Amino acid sequence: MRDSINQIIDSLLGPLAGLIRSLQEWLSPILPEATWAAYLAFALYVLIILGGGFMAILARNLVRAMLGLVLAFLGVAGMYLLLNSPFLAFMQLLIYVGAICVLIFFAIMLTRNTAEGEEARFPSLPAIGYGLLAFIAPLLVCGPIIALHSGQIDVHVPLPSDTGVLGQGLLSAYVIPFELISIILLVAMAGAVYLGFRGFAPRKKGQSQ
Amino acid sequence: MDLSLVTFAQILVAVLAIIGLMVANAVVMVYVERKAAGFIQRRPGPYEVGPWGTIQAICDSMKLLAKQIFVPANVDWVLFFLAPVLAFFPVLLLFLPIPFGPYLTGLAVPDGIVLILAFAGFGVLSNLFAGWASNNKYGLLGAARAVSQSVAYEIPLILALLAIIFQTGSLSLTEIVEAQGSYPWQWNILVQPLAFFIYLVSLVGETNRAPFDLPEAESELTAGFHTEYSGMGFALFFLSEYANMLLVSFVCATFFLGGYKGPFLDGIWWTFIKAYLIMFFIVWIRWTFPRVRFDQLLNINWKWLLPLGLINLWITAIIVKLLP
Structure with missing residues (x-):
């Protein structure tokens, strides 16, 4: 039964697929090669990341700034796709867009702030200096490493990795970094709870509100 | 991943079919919902336009299409118009990895369920942007x-x-279906x-439907x-809710x-x-159920479901480890 259905579907879709394949062969001199498509996608993602980043910094109200952050995260997810690891790309969206940004939005709503963004004044000169320092620091660290070891860096597209292999790596060879990251999250959470409860005096019994 | 024209054509056809499915689904479900609501509340439901x-629903959608778009004062223009679009378009992607039939999958992604969960986050984001941008206290509270x-x-x-992924050992929706048999047992x-019950309760919460439509x-x-x-x-919000x-x-x-x-003959009809x-x-x-209060809603989740x-996950992990 299943085989006969399969045959029917094949006979229906076969000519269509053949038509598209012949179209592809016919168009192949005009169509860009895969590497060019990859460069194009890379440029697009870089533009999205930079545009989102600038929007996050320069926007005068917080929610617009968060929209910029979402754009930047989207671009990074695209970069992961380009690196042949769709699982990481989806996780980037799931965690950063689906959870982190939503929580930032929550924080914006809990704090008193107006739509016009009263905090958005032009930053002071030292603040700009610190910002530039923070911008240059990764370059200062990563630049020499890349320059010294440029011969050893593999610039080829990595092979698609199996999600199972990734999980086994995280729980065997890289288990200590993996656990350390969760400790950082725990510390951050404990700090948030401490800061949140510091202002409150414990409520006396029988006292309403 | 093979990025040939065949793949592009497949994605294009799948997305077009999904748009058709979304619209048809909304039209049918609006009618079913109003009729069912009528019968549950002992009133006839819609009966004037057309037989029964x-x-x-079609007349309602025509009315929505023809309506003037009203924009209140002092809205955030970019976010106000981005929000409905952001609610609608990611949903198209979400239907791609679902195996509708043995040979009918939009795009067989190996990590299908991760794709669905990842892009589902944009729905929440659109609700937030909509509530915040419309410069309205009810909107903000809703967001x-x-x-x-x-x-x-x-x-x-x-x-x-x-729990199901642990048991099957795969993130692909097709493999999860293949691991099950044709008969209900x-x-x-x-x-x-237990996992089914938890999923059933939290899907109502996740789609913002009553009794969790806070x-x-x-x-x-x-x-x-x-x-x-x-x-x-x-209309876009409405479509994406039903989708x-x-x-x-x-x-x-x-x-x-x-x-x-399913029994007798596997196929798209059973899905x-x-x-x-x-x-x-x-x-x-x-x-059937009244709306819960907001603290009750969060208590059900954090104190019971979680x-x-x-x-459930812990027991599943132990059993999977002991019985390979």
């Missing part, structure tokens, strides 16, 4: 409720799905009844985050009810029968 009121609700209900939902619902509670917030939307903006319902029903059918497998039974269940409980989900 069947054309009512604030949407954020805490969706953050909360996403966790037990993922925990319930994780071979489906995951009998192996993981972000748009009509009697408190007029319409919550989409109070200020009219015409096509409202989200359909999506969680399809995922539920795939994970717990054997997907396209649709199961998904629409769950859709009818969602409609049914909307008109510990239950964790215990």
Whole structure:
């Protein structure tokens, strides 16, 4: 039964697929090669990341700034796709867009702030200096490493990795970094709870509100 | 991944088919919902337009298309118009990895369920932007409720799905269906009844449907985050709400009810029968249960569903480890 259905579907879709394949062969001199498509996608993602980043910094109200952050995260997810690891790309969206940004939005709503963004004044000169320092620091660290070891860096597209292999790596060879990251999250959470409860005096019994 | 023209053509055809499915689903479900609500509340429901009121939903959508788009003063223009678009378009992607039939999958992604969960986050974001941008206190309150609700209900939902993923050892929806048999006693619902229950409760919370429709509670917030939307903006929110319902029903059918497998003859019909039974269940409980209070909503989640989900996952992990 299943085989006969399969045959029917094949006979229906076969000519269509053949038509598209012949179209592809016919168009192949005009169509860009895969590497060019990859460069194009890379440029697009870089533009999205930079545009989102600038929007996050320069926007005068917080929610617009968060929209910029979402754009930047989207671009990074695209970069992961380009690196042949769709699982990481989806996780980037799931965690950063689906959870982190939503929580930032929550924080914006809990704090008193107006739509016009009263905090958005032009930053002071030292603040700009610190910002530039923070911008240059990764370059200062990563630049020499890349320059010294440029011969050893593999610039080829990595092979698609199996999600199972990734999980086994995280729980065997890289288990200590993996656990350390969760400790950082725990510390951050404990700090948030401490800061949140510091202002409150414990409520006396029988006292309403 | 092979990025040939064939793949592009396949994605294009799949997306077009999904748009058709979304629109047809919304039209049918609006009618079913109003008729079912009528019968549950002992009134006739729509009956004037067409035989038994069947054309009512089409007339309603025509009205929405023709309506003037009204924009209140001092809205954030970019976010106000981005929000409905952001609600509608990611849903198209979510239907791609679902195996509708043995040979009918939009795009067989190896990590299909991760794709669905990743892009489902944009729905919440659109609710937030809509509520915030419309410069309306009801909208803002609706958005604030949407954020805490969706953050909360996403966790037990993922925990319930994780139990099945542990058991199958795969993130691909097709492989999860293949691991189940054709008859009801071979489906995951009998192996993981607790996970099924947790998923069923949190899917209602995740799709913002009554009794968990706090972000748009009509009697408190007029319409919550989409109070200020009219015409096509409202229609896009409406379409994406019904599409989200359909999506969680399809995922539920795939994970717990054997997907396209069924007695006598496997095929696309079983997927649709199961998904629409769950859709009818969602409609049914909307008109049967009263809306919960907001603290009750969060307590159900954090004090009951989350510990239950964790215990279920823990037991599943132990059994999977002991019985390979």
